[in-house]
Amino acid sequence: MTLKSVLLGVLLPVLILLVWETGSRLRWWQPNILPGPGDIAQYMVESVRDGSLLKNIGATVSRLAVGFLLGLGAGLIFGSVTGFSRLISHLVDPFIQGMRAIPSIAWAPLFLIWLGIGEASKVALIALGVFFPIYLNLVAGFHGVDRKLIEVGRVHGLGSLALISRIILPAALPAFLTGVRGGLGLGWMFVVAAELLGASRGLGFLLDYGQNISRPEITLSSILLFAILGKLTDALVVALQRRVLSWQDTLGVAR
């Protein structure tokens, strides 16, 4: 990224912040409806000092991490199996495709009954959200491997295992990483849904807490942190994509 592109990207947020703070100071709107950036900063400082903010961020991030790993693992296993075996694909894929049509949040009440109000139901909900994009992209990746590449491999005398590790996996990798990126994005969405279901800490809890005690600056702080953390984790995946896929000979504009 060049300095110019960084400056351009920062311009709009800074402008919004300026107008926002000015408007709040001049009381263009009531602070009980939209508190200014100053109020938000004040809450953040307060809550960093008493340690509650870190505790809430930690709760959300660890839930997301566990849910993401579970969803990733399940996506890898199911995706690989259905990607490689035509029989299992015919057997399982229509079912999973059908399940995908259910908005994952619709599972929330059921998970509450099955798994209770603790961490298990929250993590399961996140894992479910993460699973689908990873699974779908991985299967698409496997099915999309160019037959000519495999022919070339055969001509060079590669065995089945070598074909998988040298040709099929690398060829499916871009699609898989796209799935990982999408899965992580959905994971952030579902962590909010999960934490609105009776969480005693976490950023989703703060979201609701702020509303319930009429302190919108707490809700806004939570939203802001979601934006920052979501962007950070996404940047990590993008960096990983760059690194792992550096062999790709593409324009690279899409990423």
Place this chain on the structure above:
Amino acid sequence: MKINGIRIAALLIVVTFPGGGVAFAAPGPAVIRLDYATYNPVSLVLKDKGWAEADLGKDGIKVEWTLSEGSNRALAFLNSNSIDFGSTAGAAALVSRSNGNPIYGIYIYSKPEWTALVTLPGSGISRIQDLKGKKVAATIGTDPYIFLIRSLDTVGLGLSDIELVPLQHGDGANALVRKQVDAWAGLDPHMARVQVEDGATLFYRNPEFNTYGVLNVRKEFADKYPAYVDRVISLYEKAKGYARDHRPELIAILAREGQVKPEIAKIQIDQRTDLSVSTPGDAFRGTIAAAAQVLLKGGQIRPDVDVDAVIRDYIRPGFAEVALGGK
């Protein structure tokens, strides 16, 4: 820049406050938005009888009803200008007011014992001390939540000593019954329901820690249409009088709206709802001031808040005094 600011502000007011634009021409609002709640049986009678529609309709004013599932919801609705009058507990409104929600407490709809600490037999919980380290459901920003904090405080415990599970009242009742939490800071009629249907017990009761059912109005509405605040209070008083004189019917209405059996509604009405007070007076002031002391200590009210000043500004008995003629 200055002119622009004022212009934008004016535009915002017109956009955010429907009816605001015609206030110069007409003496009343186009719509009055009330809430109703199963923890406010008087609101159910008023809604059921249609008296607000009949009376305000004479002035060409429409009436809109919104369900509040708890004080937290009613306060959020008031704060976002979604309703004009909202039913809450006194202490819950005070916390919200201290955080900047522009409301007045104008009328007492009931003096209830609507909350207590609830558990199921066999949970091993029989006193407040037993809650240490346990999962306790409560709705943040409501009387049961405040009741829980005050109860814990009586034995030297705080919220950090338990695991609070924030759930809306009805969900909290269900979580208790499904044994997903160990205890619940209850609210009627859900509390009476789990008592009757699931054998739940109220292991800690304290009527003094219940902070009255109070009707709130948005400041902006009250400043603009004080006469209509009086009108709504008069309507409430009519519904309350009817409720007092027609207990069986009141129970039937509550059972229907709350979707509970009549014998459950009967517990709430006959044993735990006192409809004799209407004007927010000294007893009410004392009750929420006592709650505020504990909330300050626990950090639920911010330390820089001048609680006495907030209470003085919040409680406005004048409207009820005018509307009820000193009753």
